[in-house]
Amino acid sequence: MTLALAITGFCCLAQESEIVSKSYTVVLEDRATVLKKIEEANIELQKVWQQELELKKKDFLKEENKTENIVVDVSPEVKIEKSEDGGDEMNLNLGFSYETVVHDKDLTVIMNNIKTDDYPLGKYDLTASNACTMTLEFIRNKLDNELSAYFSKGQKVTIKITGATDGSPIRSAIPYFGEYGDFNNKLIYLNGQLHSMTVTKESGITQNSQLGFLRIQGVEQYLKTFVNVLQRTDNTFQIYAVENKEKGAQYRRISIEIIVHGAFNNQVEQEIAKKTDIPQVEAKDIISDVDVNIPETSESNENGIVLIIANENYKNSEYVGNVPFANNDGKIFKEYCMKTLGIPERQIKFVEDATLNGFNDGVKWLARNAVAWEGDANVVVYYAGHGVPDVKTEKAYMVPVDGSPIDVEQLYSLEKLYNTLGTMPAKSVTVFLDACFSGTRRNGQMMVEGTRSVVIDVEEEVLKGNVIVFSAADGFQTAHSFRDKRHGLFTYYLLKSLQDSNGEITLDELFSKIKRGVMREASLNSYDQTPTVNMPSELEVLWKEFTLK
Secondary structure (H helix, E strand, O other), rough: OEEEEOOOOEEEEEEEOOOEEEEEEEOOHHHHHHHHHHHHHHHHHHHHHHHHHHHHHHHOOOOOOOOOEEEEEEEEEEEEHHEEOOOOOEEEEEEEEEEEEHHHHHHHHOOOOOOOOOOOOEEEEEEEEHHHHHHHHHHHHHHHHHHHHOOOOOEEEEEEEEEEEOOOOOOOEEEEOOOOOOOEEEEEEEEEEEEEEOOOOOOOOOOHHHHHHHHHHHHHHHHHHOHHHHOOOEEEEEEEEEEEOOOOOOOOEEEEEEEEEOOOHHHHHHHHHHOOOOOOHHHHOOOOOHHHOOOOOOOOOOEEEEEEEEEOOOOOOHHHHHOOOHHHHHHHHHHHHOOOOOOHHEEEEEEEEHHHHHHHHHHHHHHHHHOOOOOEEHHHHHHHEEEEEEOOOOEEEEEEOOOOOOHHHEEEEHHHHHHHOOOOOOOOEEEEOOOOOEEEEEOOOOOOOOOOOOOOOOOOOOOOOEEEOOOOOOOOOOOOOOOHEEEEHHHHHHHHHHHOOOOOEEEHHHHHHHHHHHHHHHHHHHOOOOOOOEOOOOOOOOHHHEOOO
């Protein structure tokens, strides 16, 4: 099937005060054709923008104290990338960066703090940099005028700002006047790793990375204040600082990447509907087959005690990302616990978007009730959300929605959970983890976007007591989402197995069905995901006959 998609670049070329608009038509036949056509359009579009920028620079640099040492690069692109929920999205990616050339004759000017093309030594206000000011003016013009159609109300937009500096030492503290407020342990990316940045009026500026960070704050403030289209969109700002020790003392750069997520998705879907006569369905209207026709039992499972934690919406989502469908995973699993397994609702604790306090309270609730059941409880623990490894210890942690992935004090340790469960007086304890602990997310990207691709095979915990743990993925693998079913892939096959069996199934049979379904679906989508089961050595045979009832 051939699909014609018109992508209008809204690119303009100034030719003696005449603006010429250009449009590009991309013919979609298959992915290879898409990428080829997009690449051709990108090359032409970049040429046009670069020519316009050179004309802009000539006008800008006519003013006093400005030289012609600025080289600004633009890279408008259309990219097919993976969305948070694992689907394809056709994004508009706009890249802006500048370079300045410092000649020997300019060094005297710079050392005297006279206005130059780049930031003078120790300065962080963007008005001190001609190059940065010109770049931002160009961005504002492009977004507010020629590209405004892509920035509709509520449109998801990611703005990545990188401030690069040299690594030469700052010999005495540079004053910081607090224009952007004080910062204490603010998460940023420093040289590709998550880092806690602190800079206050009291401390001043003692490191180049702090100086680069403050320059970024000026850029972020400008974009939020003066670019009108960004005030109506759903924006995420990601801050990157690069301290390059190999560069000389005059190395100061700012680059900005603006990603309009799914900018062309609606256009694609409309054309597909026209070609196939298939009515369009909003994703929110899709109901999975496991969300309905949930089997109901007439028996009451009075010994069932369940803790469900479903973490979808993370407060630091610009750094760790949200977890698509996690809350729906938890809600529907609760329905199966009540209807199919017959567990009374008052014996189920469901914590949605759990903070660290939520984790602690939930586990304490579970332990207290296990004691009250005097060893007769059949305990079930379910978790959907982020997991993260500690690079130093290779230990695994669950991530509360208010937790920083780089501070283990803000995370909940799997080791701590298993120790509590292992000493609990319970007939059985079954744990379902729809999370991976290798450092990746449900769409297969790094959990902490932008970081180096360090994926860790975390150390497997030694279990004790009557604890059996079902995990969504093995070792280095990612626990993916199942976009069409609006669930995590692991959770979908867990629910499907309970649905097909009416809950009358041993743990061995349950694991076999989950593993088979997950591996096959993953393989059809060209990735690997293999669920695992772990238990104490003394249960290696006995666990197979256990049930959830």
